[in-house]
Amino acid sequence: MHYRGKLIGFLVGLWLGNLVGAILGLWLGHLYDVGMRRQRGFGFRRMPGKVEQALFFHTTFAVMGHIAKAAGRVSEQQIRIATLFMDRMQLQGELRREAQESFRQGKDPAYPLEQELAGFRRTCRGQMDLLRVFMEIQMQAAFADGALQGDQRSRLLEVAELLGFSRWELEQFLAMAEAELSFGRHRQQGSGQQQAGWTPPPSRDRLQDAYTLLGVAASASDNEVKKAYRKQMSKHHPDKLASQGLPPEMLNMAKEKTQEIQQAWELIKQQRGLR
Secondary structure: OOOHHHHHHHHHHHHHOOHHHHHHHHHHHHHHHHHHHHHOOOOOOOOOOHHHHHHHHHHHHHHHHHHHHOOOOOOHHHHHHHHHHHHHOOOOHHHHHHHHHHHHHHHOOOOOHHHHHHHHHHHOOOOHHHHHHHHHHHHHHHHHHOOOOOOHHHHHHHHHHHOOOOHHHHHHHHHHHHHHHHHHHHHHHHHHHHHOOOOOOOOHHHHHHHHHHHOOOOOOOHHHHHHHHHHHHHHOOHHHHHHHOOOHHHHHHHHHHHHHHHHHHHHHHHHHOOO
């Protein structure tokens, strides 16, 4: 109930004087209600604290270890991927040790996944863009060996559902993760050919990967593609994610994601002759 202040202010003003007093009381009550909403952290007004950011950080690496273990055993490649994430976040000293310890905790068969994610979801206050970034990080780590192994798919589904995502959304996450991996590989190949003095036309596979990264079909209209591009950029905007609780160490990864979305859009725009 966010009209309590207005009601009380109106009644008190009416009791103390006349209609003018009631209107003044109504206005003061409105200011009280607005203040209470801000204090309770509605929308993006409530800035995340260190505890919230630390929980995001810990849960990211713990669940990463948990999903890696679902492959049957944690491979050297998966450990390298976890280490690569730490490098991308420029983690040093105590922070790096904390990430390694969280990864080890997640590998423990007794790791309380449901309990941990319930607390994590409450802390994120249902902000789906932030939870989506969390899932994307888990997808990237799960594809460390180029494909999902063992029970990783079912474990990812469990994580997604505990965070409020549907099975269909998980499949979309998986498709985007595969496209991102493939798109990056094609980009590296193209960069090598450009250095050799030849710029190849984009392959059909790379173009399809670009559409998948934007979450839109190749048959979509120009307006639909533009809308999908803007939507993806909005979801992954570093400043927006930082205001929702993304730890500072992970902002570089958000920036890398927006760069990849931008590259996918530029490729599609070039092929369609868009401005």
